[in-house]
Amino acid sequence: MISYIVKRILLAIPTLLGITLITFLLVKNIPGDPSSALVGERTSPEVIERNRIRFGLDQPVLIQYCKFLRNISFLKIPTIEKLKVGDISIPWISIFKRPYLGRSYFTGQPIGRMILDKLPNTIRLALGAMLIAIIFGLALGILSAVYPGTIWDRLASFLAIGGISIPVFWAGLILILIFSYYLGWFPASGMGGGALIFLVLPAVTLGSRSAAYLARITRAGMLEVSGEDYITTARAKGLSRNRVIFRHVFRNALIPIVTLAGLDFGSYLNGAVLTETIFSWDGVGRLAMNAILQRDYPVIIGCVMLGAMVFIAANIVVDISYAFIDPRIKFNKT
């Protein structure tokens, strides 16, 4: 089990490196010089030059990339350090360090800190969205799989395709229009110092798409399983309908459902960029959007890499969780 997890993480390293390289190259090629963006176009060339040197922008690209990699890494060249426990000092080899993502060109704050400050808000939004996606997605999916071909099935399919087709940002605006301007049930924007009522509209906006996907996968998975012999056996044994549906059909349809729920969680940062912009939600998505508008390179890098890492982590967690749901999958057979 542990060796499987380690192997899975090692396999992610080339992907991570590729991501850092692409991100770095993209950001390097963004038109316009951040140092002139920072101090204004009319500043004297000396000041601009000083800023370029300060940010290391005057060095060759390859060196900039290596420095960048060294900065963001968790690992360092091993050094022997001494750990003091009471009066005795124990020598040990330290290989970990705190990653340094650089500072914002605009506020001068360290990026790690900026992202960590906003991250809890985005996680709260993502958890809310996931809750909504799971409740509505599973309910719709199960409903249409249990009554295939009926009006319920049609309605559920219709809603599911609708959920995938409606643009997130438009749905958010329409929700604001109806539930906050016309009905006055929920606030239109902001976070209200953490009040749950502020979370409702953004979470529905961000979660509706996943709900639609989940509903489709649940339906398809359950219908596929329904045809298996062991389900017929379970029915023939005289098990109650609900027991067959939830214990036998649903449980065996769970793998694609878990995959999708997991992978979707990994991609919430995408939707968060739009959702957080619309609802003035103070999270990483909005941070990324503002950074892009201001050409704040290090912040963009930080946000994109965070998104990619969350996505890769979600993949690994999904793979590992397979084995818990389905004992047929063995860890050593990857």
Next chain:
Amino acid sequence: MMERLFMSPIFKNKMAAISVVVIAVYILMALLAPLIAPYDPDAVDLDDAKQSPGRKHLFGTDEKGRDIFSRVIYGARISLAIGVLATAMALFIGTIAGLVGGYFGGKIDAGIQMITDITLAFPGLLLAIGITVVLSPGFLTVLIALSLVGWASMARLVRGEVISLKEREYVEAGRAGGSSSVKILFRHILPNCIPIILVAASLKVGAFILAEAALSFLDLGVRPPTATWGFMISAGREYLKTAPWITLFPGLALALAVFSFNLLGDAARDHLDPKIKS
């Protein structure tokens, strides 16, 4: 193969038939925009700003007094053009990568797969935003950004299909008969991949139309004053309370278009993969 796809029970499926009609209407609307639109889509008339929908302006006017109905019609041009062209480009890159990787295997496959994995690991919209910022916004940029982000899932799909196809007898027979790899790939394997490629493509058009709108919404799409649905929605944000129609109608047009493409792709998939059919 094509006949099986098009002359088949999909068209007995009422929803799919309706979606084909709706898509046809959109295409006509885009092609004949100058004939259908009652007003010049870019004609500013500040005296006529924020008029609610009525007889003179079917969908009302926006904050600059432009006729929203006309702008929605013209917006279809950008959305459809980008949706279709980006799909074609992503399809082209993805199919070639998938065919080559899946057929030859080994190091080539490993290399292609690594690039695919890296592309898929990015948050797609953020990557598209990044590319757009680098290339500076515009029609071509949006096209390039979307196809660079979208090809990877195509490649993965085609690769899987190729791997399952290349062990079939008729491919063996071709190989035994001395056909070149290129001939086997394009004569025997590619034609059998076409059904899944078409299904994926019709779902992709919808996804790309949505992505284009998202970029336009963030003001990273085709430059205003060219009418795009995404930018119209974003422009209406400020007037959501007083003039909701500015946001409402382009969004409806967008959602209906994407909905139709998804419905069609869905019906095609159900048809090709009877296991999922109820």
